[in-house]
Amino acid sequence: MVKLATDAGFKLAGQSEVNANPKDTKDYPAGVWTLPPTLKLGEQDKAKYVAIGESDRMTLRFVKPAK
Known part of the structure; x- marks a missing residue:
């Protein structure tokens, strides 16, 4: 993800x-x-998935350098 953005001219900030x-x-x-x-499986193992919580995510901030 970082390489894709930096290759497009953005800088990881x-x-x-x-x-x-x-x-x-x-x-x-x-x-x-x-x-x-979403809980796509409905009630199947719902408590298990609710205990896990939402998916693991990354948070990145990019800036486009001034020309």
């Missing part, structure tokens, strides 16, 4: 773990949609 979720093991039957808020 910051990153944060604010949206990280270490409970997310990334191996669910319906992919990321298994987790809340």
Whole structure:
């Protein structure tokens, strides 16, 4: 992701773990949609997936340098 943005001329200005979720093991039957808020499997193992919470995410900030 970073390489793609920097190759397009952006500069990485910051990153944060604010949206990280270490409970997310990334191996669910319906992919990321298994987790809340979507809960693709409905009531099947719902408590388990609610306990995990939303998916692990990255937060990156890019700036476009002035010409």
